[in-house]
Amino acid sequence: MKRTPIENASSAKRITRRALFLGGSQIAFMGLLGIRMRYLQVDQADKFRLLAEENRIKDSLLAPARGLIYDRSGTVLAENEQTFRVVIRKEDSSELDAVLLKLEELIGITPEDQARVRKELKDAGPSAPVIIADRLSWEDFSTVSANGPALPGVTPEVGLSRYYPLHNDFAHLVGYVGPVSSYDISKMETVDPLYKIPKFQLGKFGVEAKLEDTLKGKAGLRRVEQNAYGRIIRELDRQEGQPGANIQLTVDHKVQNFIQARLGGESASAVVIDVETGDIIAAGSTPAFDPNLFVRGISSKDYSALLENDHRPLPAKSVQGSYPPGSTFKMVSALAALEAGEVAPDETVRCLGHVEVGGRRFHCWKRAGHGNLNLVGSLRHSCDVFYYEMAQRAGIEKIAEMGRRLGLGETYDLPLSGINSGLMPDKQWKLANRGAEWVVGDSLNAAIGQGFVLATPLQLAVMTARLATNREVIPRLVKSIDGVEQPVRGGGPLGLNENMLRSVRQGMFEVVNSNRGTAFRSRIADEAMRMAGKTGTSQVRSAVVNNNNVPWEQRDHALFVSFAPVEAPRYAVSVVVEHGGGGSSVAAPIARDIMLFALHGAVPPLEAYPSSQRGTIQERFRTLPLIDRETGADERSQA
Template sequence: MKRTNKDNETSISRVTRRSLVLGGLQLGVAGVLGWRMRQMQVEQADEFRLLAEENRINMRLIAPERGLIFDRNGIPLAENAQNYRVVIVREDAGNVEDVLNRLRQLIFIDDTEMERALKEISRRSSFVPVTVTDQRTWEDISTVAINAPALPGITPDVGLTRNYPLGQDYAHVVGYVGPVSDYDLSKIDDPDPLLQIPKFQIGKTGVEQKYEPDLRGKAGARRIEVNAAGRVMRELDRDPGVPGADVQLTVESKLQNFAEARLALGLSAAAVVMDVRTGDLLTVANAPSFDPNKFVRGISVSDYGELTENKYRPLANKAVQGAYPPGSTFKMLVSLAALEDGLLSSDETVYCGGYTVLGNRRFHCWKRGGHGRMNLDQSLQQSCDVFYYEMAQRVGIDRIAELARKFGIGERFDLPMSAVTAGIMPDKDWKRSRYGEGWLVGDSLNASIGQGYVLSSPLQLAVMSARIASGNAIQPRLVKSIDGIETPVVGADPLDVNEGHLRLIRKGMFSVMNTNRGTAFRSRIDRDDLRMAGKTGTSQVRSVVVSNSDVPWEQRDHALFVGFAPYDDPRYAVSVVVEHGGGGSSAAAPVARDIMLYALHGELPPLESYPSGERGRVEETFAALELRSDFRPSRSGRSPA
């Protein structure tokens, strides 16, 4: 049908309006797009540039190299070893379980390790790298690297892990590191970001724990470029951070190894060797010990059970944590208190008939038949209990306690080891505060022979011996330097004690070892220039007097010994405690003599330093020692330097 002009005009009008509307809409959209493009390109350019960079560039924390720990001669006690590992970043991985299943097809990962990794992944932020498996071979790492495109979020990595090359020798001194736990984090108000890295290692015990901030160092960072699949293309830059400080200890590794091996011939024991002049701790030994390397990655349940269920307590640092009745090793301080108060002279005698009567109770001497008349020197030489019962009644516990504290008994020394004990040096106020009871004279008699409430550690007994030998208030020192800066020697001032009285005590200790009636005569050193002074001790752990051979091991008496050498020019002090070892003269003194001779000679001591009748037994003992092969020098017989 033919359209009219009017129809054509109407149609044209409608098209024109539509065109205008459509054109307007198009112009509006274009305007909005233009405005938005301008906003994005100009006003928000920095923001989007940053977002693009975040998609292309990742920042990763770099754990600093942990500081090393050395002995006094530079032998490494704690070092860092390479650790090949595989890590995953959850936000880069996508389907985590799928990626991990693909990874397990390439390298073996046991179920326990996988469960641990999945648990860590769920607990950590999505951008935090989580270690899936570590301690891998180079072949494993190469396999993962070659297959990286099929493993988004997975990265082969090499880090450092702690290693203790001397194993159990320093387990109780150096301690060990382990993965950061929730408990560790709960004790820190503002935790270092490093501690959030899964399996990051921090000190758990010993020097590793006490010097954690110094040893840890400061974190570094690296910027890496990744492609759209998340694969690392290149490293853009790296800040390695600040390595931890190196710590040098005062201990001497050959002596420590010998002491550990010598103690291990018994069942449960501890020994401390201290430099009389500086306070340096040369040996802090415990037996049995354990391998700290097992704790670094997390010890197995079975291995940990073996340690905790062992009645000889290998995890305990007996040398500083153990608190034992000092027994007769305490008698030097009782007699010194009497001398200082003018209540005893060197030639005065006390009669020992085998016991002292107090009220309706008898306090027996260890020698039931009695010693007869005893002067100071003889009372120490033969360890007469009755002599010290008398001194305790003359002096009183408060004065004894006051003097004993001057010599380190009851003092907690500030050393970087775990759970250093203060022991107990009781007095009247202590008992009233602790038990709400008054002090009894019988308490003083028990304390006078190192029993009752008195408790001390092998460390305190070594300090006591060093202070008797030197006459100075020397303090024990374990850290020699930190990053090369020497730790000062503290406490070299003279004790406020009469030097003449100290000489009498030293002379009595000399008699203990070098006169044929001395309790440690069989454990003497048979060289005039190296003569040793000492004191044996036996502390009861049960109230009923029964022969040690008739009771189980854990009910037997503790054996103790303290001493110093050489007598004329003291260099070292030693203390030994053999738990439930029986008598101090038979169980502790021979061990202390062997350790002292090793310290004086700097190596396995020559048989010529021993009495001729003892040399065969000593040679058998040395043959049984399990010394490190690199610490077993040939016996040269040379004199000490």
């Protein structure tokens, strides 16, 4: 049907409107597209060019600075030193053989190191860095940096590594760090990303291990752009990590150094405790080792030498070693009998050199006997028969209860590895652990610190501090964390009768200061610093044989515990010399020197010693390898 002119005109108008609408829409779309293209190609060109070449953007974790460890005076015991190294990632190692050959030429990396790098790259993730060479000199580090174009994929890095400036002195307390191993990772419930950084150092022993979470800090992040050869063009972003907290310990580095030097080549340990606060002033163990050997992974040769040493340098004997306390335990037995009302301080017991109980003869160390002795005299002469009698009167349950009250058989909450609880046995313990009933002979042995009884040097120092103060002294090792003082725990009254304690303390005083005391030769001449103490000799074999006639490892342990000054006690000291022989001849002189050093804060003056001994003491200090670590001055000249 033919359309009218009016219909044609109307149709033409609709077509025109549609054309205009479509055309306008197309123009608008093209305009927006142009604007967007300009934004992407011009304004965002750098960003998208980098994204398009994603393999050139590298993210890496930044290891934080590990917290420092100080002694009570602020002397650094563990610090961080700057180290230089070069690393490579698996995804950048397409020219690995050529790179390793070039590095062998430039800085002399060994074939063994090259083999290690190949193995580690094979096992590593694509972006995980593998260390090619570590602890480079500045010259070698500069050489690698300058030859960057010829070393595709190699990245020079500056890092931090742990260092122990006092070397052996604090090996058993501060401990050491070492590279994170697969074994370390397997023990973790959740793995901190920090531990995936190659050769990241983890606390392995001592304070370093027990306070790892406090010391390690939190990782930072670094984003860089690399060129096709793996060379860093620029740093795109950097977020620094959070350094670990600094820790101040209660120990005094001078006293610790003196202990290590004074113990010398003995297999021994010594502990000094502040009797007011429980602060551990020093806890030495010899022989020791240099913890710096462990920082980068100790060699098999060095580790074997430590393991094969019969004096056992690796354990911290002050807290890990447990020994029969011998006669240093007699104060426990005395107080148990006194508190139970089984003996009066002035009551005497006759020592004939032995007693017979249950058809068995129990000897006193003095075979001829001591005659009639009261409690003070029994301690002064260290009479065994007196304490055999106390054991039969008081019984093991009361003795064990008193031992625990004085801190024996307890594991203290300290940031140290492998703390030993010792053993304060009773009837229930023997039945549960030995499947046998307790017999009276067990009580007699326990009363003189033999048999099943075991104590650590730390426990013996705590026991002595409690005897000196009648308070629940609890040892403390951490003084502050990032400047925040840590609380002193315990210190409440033990509730022991002061009259009874006075008798025990008088006995300990006469051990050292009576001319008939077992440690009279180790007395202090300065009356203001006089010491009270107790000798101990613990057997390691059943047969009674002169120590000089048996091999070293079969000789008796030598022990001594003490506190001073007597009138106002400041420190308690314990000394254990493994297979040292007699407590009076070996351990007591060492303890006196340590006590005087702690009281003076330096090598003690000769006037503190009896005049007849000063020549010997002077020669001893003259040859003692003792250096003031703060000033570098040789303190031996003071003697």
